[in-house]
Amino acid sequence: MTLTDRLNGAARRVPTWILYLLLFLPAPYYVWQGMTGALGVEPVRTLEHLLGEMALQLLIAGLCITPLRRHLGVNLLRFRRAIGLMAFFYVTLHLLVWLVLDVQIAAQIWADILKRPYITIGMAGFGLLIPLALTSNNWAVRRLGPRWRQLHKLTYGAVLLGGVHYLMLSKGFQLEPLLYLAAILGLLSLRLRFGRLFGRFVRA
Numbered sequence: 273m274t275l276t277d278r279l280n281g282a283a284r285r286v287p288t289w290i291l292y293l294l295l296f297l298p299a300p301y302y303v304w305q306g307m308t309g310a311l312g313v314e315p316v317r318t319l320e321h322l323l324g325e326m327a328l329q330l331l332i333a334g335l336c337i338t339p340l341r342r343h344l345g346v347n348l349l350r351f352r353r354a355i356g357l358m359a360f361f362y363v364t365l366h367l368l369v370w371l372v373l374d375v376q377i378a379a380q381i382w383a384d385i386l387k388r389p390y391i392t393i394g395m396a397g398f399g400l401l402i403p404l405a406l407t408s409n410n411w412a413v414r415r416l417g418p419r420w421r422q423l424h425k426l427t428y429g430a431v432l433l434g435g436v437h438y439l440m441l442s443k444g445f446q447l448e449p450l451l452y453l454a455a456i457l458g459l460l461s462l463r464l465r466f467g468r469l470f471g472r473f474v475r476a
Contacts, residue, residue, distance in 0.1 A: 276345040283347065288354050295358040298326055299365060316373045323366040328438060328452060330359035331431040335459040343462070353408050356427070360405040363398055363434075390440035397433030400426045428463075431456055 302322050305311050311318040334355045340346040375381050384391050404424055406412070413420050435453040442449045 280345075280347050283350070286351075288351060291351055291354045292358065295330070295354070296361075299323070299362070316369065320366055320369045320374060323362050323369060324438070327359050327362035327366055328431070328434050330355050330362060331427070331434055332452070332455055332459065334359060334427065335431060335456065339459060339462040357405060357408055360401050363401060367398060390437050393433050393440065394437035397430045397437060400430040400433070404430070428460055432460065 302311075302319055306315040306319045309315070311322075334352055337348050337352045337355070340348060371381060375384065385395055386392070404426055407416065407420060407423060416423065435449070435456040439449040439453055
């Protein structure tokens with residue numbers, strides 16, 4: 273039995289609810305840190321950052337699933353819905369912290385969305401995720417048929433906008449957002465024709 277077979281066998285034995293639970297746990301931990309003063313002198317901004325970064329990490333993890341199966345034979349497709357929904361959960365928390373704890377003033381919220389490009393891009397990415405979250409269920413898959421796959425290609429745009437949003441809000445030169453954006457572009461490139469050639473090279 274190959275390592276890939278062992279990984280696939282282990283993945284089949286893991287219930288998806290465990291993944292939901294594990295991915296949920298950072299949220300109350302971050303909130304607890306904020307309430308106990310462990311997030312520094314700007315706990316709200318730090319909480320925003322942690323939740324947004326977690327969302328971006330999960331979106332990138334979701335992008336990894338198809339290339340892993342297509343090029344390396346590792347099948348984690350059964351976890352893609354959980355990863356996607358939890359990414360939406362963290363994006364929503366990120367947005368709520370910004371709305372409720374940071375800005376607070378409704379007029380200022382709309383002004384920021386319209387005048388600050390990085391917020392405009394972030395909101396556009398969030399908007400693309402909404403129909404994906406609403407249709408991440410078996411009923412929608414059956415109802416939409418082949419259109420469901422086409423709709424869920426919005427994920428590519430959402431994660432790309434998320435990466436650009438992170439890069440734009442960073443002050444000065446920071447390597448981390450560049451690495452995130454590079455990972456996103458690399459994973460999206462694997463969906464082009466040369467992605468198959470890359471997969472054959474890796475398996476060789």
